Amino acid sequence: MSQKEIRIGMIGYQFMGKMHSHAYRDFPFYFDTEVKPVLQAIAGRNEAAVKAAAEKMGWASYETDWRRLIERDDIDVIDISTPNHTHAEIALAAAEAGKHIIIEKPLSLTVEEAERMLEAVKKNKVIHMICHNYRFSPAVQYAKKLIDEGRLGKLYHIRANYLQDYIVDPDFPLVWRLQKDVSGSGSLGDIGAHSIDLARFLVGEFKELVSIMETFIKERPIASLQGGLSATADTSQKGEVTVDDAALFLARFDNGVLGTFEATRFAQGNRNKNKFEINGEKGSIRWDMENMNNLEVYLADDEPGLQGFRLINCTEEHHPYAGAYWPAGHIIGYEHTFINLIHDFLEAVAAGTQPKPDFEDGLKNQKVLAAVEESARLKSWVSL
Structure with missing residues (x-):
């Protein structure tokens, strides 16, 4: 070769x-x-x-x-x-x-x-x-396939939560993610951006939304050393937190789907709880990043007595990307979502084609982030 x-x-x-x-x-x-x-x-x-x-x-x-x-x-x-x-x-x-x-x-x-x-x-x-x-988890890709095939029928709802707890301690340092001039926003842009992208990928484009945002800890010790998601604090001085600790919003999509979204880094016990549920006329799907190989699927046309959410372990060759890895049931992890993403990117570079998500998706996501901040400031609905 x-x-x-x-x-x-x-x-x-x-x-x-x-x-x-x-x-x-x-x-x-x-x-x-x-x-x-x-x-x-x-x-x-x-x-x-x-x-x-x-x-x-x-x-x-x-x-x-x-x-x-x-x-x-x-x-x-x-x-x-x-x-x-x-x-x-x-x-x-x-x-x-x-x-x-x-x-x-x-x-x-x-x-x-x-x-x-x-x-x-x-x-x-x-x-x-x-x-x-997160688009590149086999379970999320399979959810997309089921939606595109019409297995859920007309979509009604998406509810998405991205919950973390790593900055709950008020003595956690003022890292760059807590400074607006460096990060742009707090939990909204750091983790809520993922929920927004997944919603656009699976459901469609946002039409309007209304939001609330909150900063629970207003001041924190200055960070003397930081790397990744960890940092060391200089307890002798403090600085102002200039981003949100939590952002919640309701949304309506162009296709009539209703959405509820929550992004917070103050949800004790949730290390990286990125999850969504989508409801349609023919069924529902659920996904949780902390159990990323599994997709829960409910189909309304199952016979009475057998109805209920079934657990699909998306590790078989029938599931997108999964066939590149191990035999069925041999689960993959967080790092493999990046391997799948890099695969699509480099194959596109080699072929001269444009992969997704791209900068156009990034711009559309950025407009939703801006609308959430504007709505919280105005305390009213904002159209996109």
Whole structure:
């Protein structure tokens, strides 16, 4: 099999950088492919740390300036795994340099930035993708298949919750995710963005919504050291939390579906409870990321006495992506959602096609995020 090398340059090397590195390395192991990802270089500001990360994760070289990474002619793809406030500047530069782009969510800080980013990738004819990895769980893909086949009939409801608890402690440090100028929003953009993307993927486009948002802890100790989702606090001084701790909203979709959404990082006992339920005229489906291999399915035409939610373990070759891994019942994990995503992205780069979700999806998601914030500020319904 002749192989097509695709040379990757990644900016950022913490939580998502580690996940993306793993996906690049493992994707050819599981999938029959002619694509060969080459881990060419990563970039980060701390030379000692980025050098150590490059050695540990298998990157051939490193840079301490992301601009230098983009300038290199031995790189085809720029992977942006940095804090949200850097996304637009890096993506615009990468597009102008003719590099294909894969970027972590949310796409940007604002709708205006997202519009410029989408315009840039289109103008420069580069392939682009946004990392909403939960779309790539085999169970979610199978849910999409059932919906598209009409197995649920006309859809009525979606209710989605994304619940975490890692910042409940008021002494948890003021990390970048709690600062609006860096993150754009709090639980809304950090985790609620995933629920929004899943809703658009499975149900359709948002029409209008009404929301409430709350910041429970107004001040926190300054973060003296942070990496991934962990941090160390400097208890001698505090700073203001400028984002939401929780965001809840009701929505109506273009097709008449009603939605309820909740995103919070103050739900004790929920480490990463990303879940949804969709109800239609012929049945319902449920999914929970903490049991990501399983899809619960209820079909109303089952005979009386047998009706009820059945548990489908989506690990068989009949389920999207699952056939690339293990025999039925041998479950996969969180990291495999990224492997599936990277598979679709690199195959698209090799073929010159455009994968989904892309920057257009990112812009649409960004408009929903902005509408949630506007509705909370105005205390009224907002149309999209």
